[in-house]
Amino acid sequence: MIRVSGLVKRYGDRSALNGIDLEVASGEFLGLLGPNGAGKTTLLSIITGIRRATAGSVHVQDHDTVRFPGSVRAMIGLVPQEIALYETLTARENLRFFGSMHGLDKSTIEERSNTLLDRAGLKARADERIGHWSGGMQRRLNLIAALLHQPQVLFLDEPTVGIDVQSRTAIWDLLKEIHATGTTIVYTSHHMEEAERLCTRVVIIDHGQVVGISFARG
Template sequence: MSPALVCENLVKRYGDKTVVNHVGFHIEEGEAYGLLGPNGAGKSTTISMIVGLLAPNEGTVTVGGISMAEDPQAAKRLIGYVPQEIALYPELTARENLRYFGRLYGIPRKELAARMAEVLEMVDLTDRAEDRVETYSGGMKRRTNIAVALLHKPRLLILDEPTVGVDPQSRVAILDGVEKLVNEGMSLLYTSHYMEEVERIATRVGIIDRGEIKADGSKRELVSELGGTDRIELTLDGDVESTAEKLRLVEGVSEAVVTGPQSLRLLAKGGRHLLPAIIDAASGTAAITGVEVIEPDLEAAFLHLTGSTLRD
């Protein structure tokens, strides 16, 4: 069976500015793939090319073996897309929205009624199906959007920041629903500003920054790229720049970066064991007033590869 999605060398330019630069990744059948990147990294532009809203200047998108360029209608029929913005008719009920979009998908009338009942049950909105969407909370609107995307039984579900602006209870409900779909074998492309969501949902992750894929692999593979390196966050009272220079000379410390007026970030192997040497090296130029040792995880890998946190 063909992969659910193959992106090869995608490029998108606006005038002289390249916002996506030869991006390539694939999603196997039944795989959940997380696309992570800071704001402005090129995530949304990449997704717009994948779903056929934007034409790439270079590169190809293939969905379930079908070329988006050669047969866009057939390729789009294999995709369920949940955009960042709510894409519903607020004056209609959830059931009316589903019926409208189901007819656009070309689902036969008898099949559509049964399918509407199924997706409403999936997103736990059966009891509110006759209420107008404009009366829904943000989380209920998101869940209705997901129901619409699932209506035609897509081969690939794409969720772009699906929990933005929702309350904590709705966020849990959305994540539980998405996790259930993944466990049932749904192929998934997921973007989020919440690292913990991607760690929970995705089996493989692509890290994108400045329009380029910096790393691609399982969470274990990405973390292993740090080579067991710990991140050490220091707050101190004294000369930050001079202290950074001294700490770069400590054996085992690979990087010392000034992150604020009184703060440093170190990358080091065996960070906890190095603390006495770090404190000793800092003496004379600064007194360390706070220490936090963060052992390798997906967020550490992201920070190491992009130089910024996901929310920066």
């Protein structure tokens, strides 16, 4: 599903990625574990076509995302490290916006929004403006905004940092469900325990390199 070879990223004279090799099979729930500054966000940003690589190659299925960064948009979902939502809009209005960005029609957006809001435990709050919501509730909404177009691969960048237990559990449960239906997931974390608990394989990165032994669970 994903093949990363010799990936290098420099910001000026600082090296963020120093030759990453990584393969992710279809249906995996991969954990990318590493401390702050390890290069996790940089790696996800390049795989998803948001930032440009300095050297190396990335393929997501048949798409070359280094040469054609926009080519994977339709098949991937990205939950960025920073919440990316409109605070003055309601939850439902946010989903309408993100759904239309993906070219979905109105009735599909309504139908999927209802299902996802329900699964994320947000349905009763769907018509509230989200500006005053807790960080955890906003994170749940940020996740379902990335699921509306039913991506084959979902990338999440530290989606549970600093949130309440209830929201964290809701996010983990939703991720387990969508993984069970065949979605490939790449999940970054700096908590070993979280990664081990959730993921089918964990790859440890530090200083822009794969440093740890990856392992399979169960």
